[in-house]
Amino acid sequence: MTCPHANLPQVNLAASLSAIPLLDRHISFGEDIDETHRILLDPAVAVVAKEPRLRQWLNRFQPCMFGRLGARNRQGIRYDMCWITRDDLLQGTVHVVGKIQRARCEWKKSASEGQSHGLLTVFNVVEFAYAMPGPELVELCLLLANLYLVEHAPVRADTMYAETVPLRHADGSCETLKGGINIFYTSAHGTDNHDRRIPGGIVISVNAPGLLANSFVKGGLAPDLESAIAKVRNFAWASIGNGGIGSPPGRAQSCSWHNLDPSRPASECPMRHRPRHVPENFSTSDYSASYHTDVLVPSRVMLHASCDTPRSEREVWSALDFSYLSAAACDVEHENFGFVHGLTAPSGAMPQATWRPLAAVNAGAPRYLV
Numbered sequence: 001m002t003c004p005h006a007n008l009p010q011v012n013l014a015a016s017l018s019a020i021p022l023l024d025r026h027i028s029f030g031e032d033i034d035e036t037h038r039i040l041l042d043p044a045v046a047v048v049a050k051e052p053r054l055r056q057w058l059n060r061f062q063p064c065m066f067g068r069l070g071a072r073n074r075q076g077i078r079y080d081m082c083w084i085t086r087d088d089l090l091q092g093t094v095h096v097v098g099k100i101q102r103a104r105c106e107w108k109k110s111a112s113e114g115q116s117h118g119l120l121t122v123f124n125v126v127e128f129a130y131a132m133p134g135p136e137l138v139e140l141c142l143l144l145a146n147l148y149l150v151e152h153a154p155v156r157a158d159t160m161y162a163e164t165v166p167l168r169h170a171d172g173s174c175e176t177l178k179g180g181i182n183i184f185y186t187s188a189h190g191t192d193n194h195d196r197r198i199p200g201g202i203v204i205s206v207n208a209p210g211l212l213a214n215s216f217v218k219g220g221l222a223p224d225l226e227s228a229i230a231k232v233r234n235f236a237w238a239s240i241g242n243g244g245i246g247s248p249p250g251r252a253q254s255c256s257w258h259n260l261d262p263s264r265p266a267s268e269c270p271m272r273h274r275p276r277h278v279p280e281n282f283s284t285s286d287y288s289a290s291y292h293t294d295v296l297v298p299s300r301v302m303l304h305a306s307c308d309t310p311r312s313e314r315e316v317w318s319a320l321d322f323s324y325l326s327a328a329a330c331d332v333e334h335e336n337f338g339f340v341h342g343l344t345a346p347s348g349a350m351p352q353a354t355w356r357p358l359a360a361v362n363a364g365a366p367r368y369l370v
Helices: 013-019 031-040 047-061 065-070 086-090 093-112 135-148 209-218 225-239
Strands: 079-085 118-124 162-168 174-185 201-207 256-260 282-289 317-321 343-345
Touching: 013 086, 013 135, 031 047, 047 065, 047 079, 047 118, 065 118, 065 201, 065 225, 079 086, 079 093, 086 093, 093 118, 093 135, 093 162, 135 174, 135 201, 162 209, 174 209, 209 225
Parallel strands: 079 118
Antiparallel strands: 118 201, 162 174, 174 201, 174 343, 256 282, 282 317
16 A cells, blocks of 8 residues: 655744634634643643543544434444644654655554544644634645645645545455545634634544445444445434534534434434434435535634624535435546545555545535525
8 A cells, every 4th residue: 555745835834823813712612622732731730641631532522423422432332532742743844744644544554444433633732723714714724734735735625535545345356435534623713613623723634434334344333335325324323413602603613413204204203312403304315514524624713713704604515415425326526536436456455546626516405595
């Protein structure tokens, strides 16, 4: 398995520490994050002690069920972490890229055996934790994304990127799947991107739900792929509407919310244990959010330090869907190809692929809240 090192971004990482406007150091990101920062932002605390504290926060406060369960290796979900510190940044681009790409390659080895389903690259830097939302934050996140996705540099805003995730089946056959990539950051707190908040700085998160489903089958946690996908789909349904702020009213206190399906009786709810934040007649096919949840750097919601922008300027993505979570095969040119069924190598060698980035297009209506 080869590790990509092409297109290394040549930037002055040390300069990024002083280039971005910062929020007041006395600002509160909520009691949960403030308490976690006592450990994560303390330069005297080693990473070996910081990671358990971050996992503790994720287990309790992360809206995404994959992140919450994986924080404690629960229900067969596991993920790894790569920590980039302030000292790492001061050692320069080559050092940071090398550290990230080594961790990325090691993670893919674990992922190929179904032993890990995600990777968090944690830029644990105090300046990043207090980075003020605005165009400079967008540029910083793009810079950091370049250090991870070196094969796609320069990374573009408002674009969906997919990680290349290998999978080796029990019979020895191999295929390459897609993993979704998102950015979380501390100063998302109190904004229209509130459910992307996280303590400690900026985090690039890779999550591979199709790999997870296949590993359920491989590990005996599901009898077949259809059952495994149903299990993963329940995690996805439960993640929608599970975090954020309740502004404007009707968002179920989240930056994402379930669309309704009035044609389905409540007695036919497909979720066996439905969380309270999921309405009885939720739509099983699509949902809404204040941004496209699959976009790596959603610039529009990262520009404002609060959710006080006029309602007429708040874009709504009302046709985000769960169609990628399906055991059915699709054509190789389809945007969902690779999530559950990917590229195969008949010889048993691990196939290599770099998935094509896709620009996010809002096909739903209405486009803005009014």
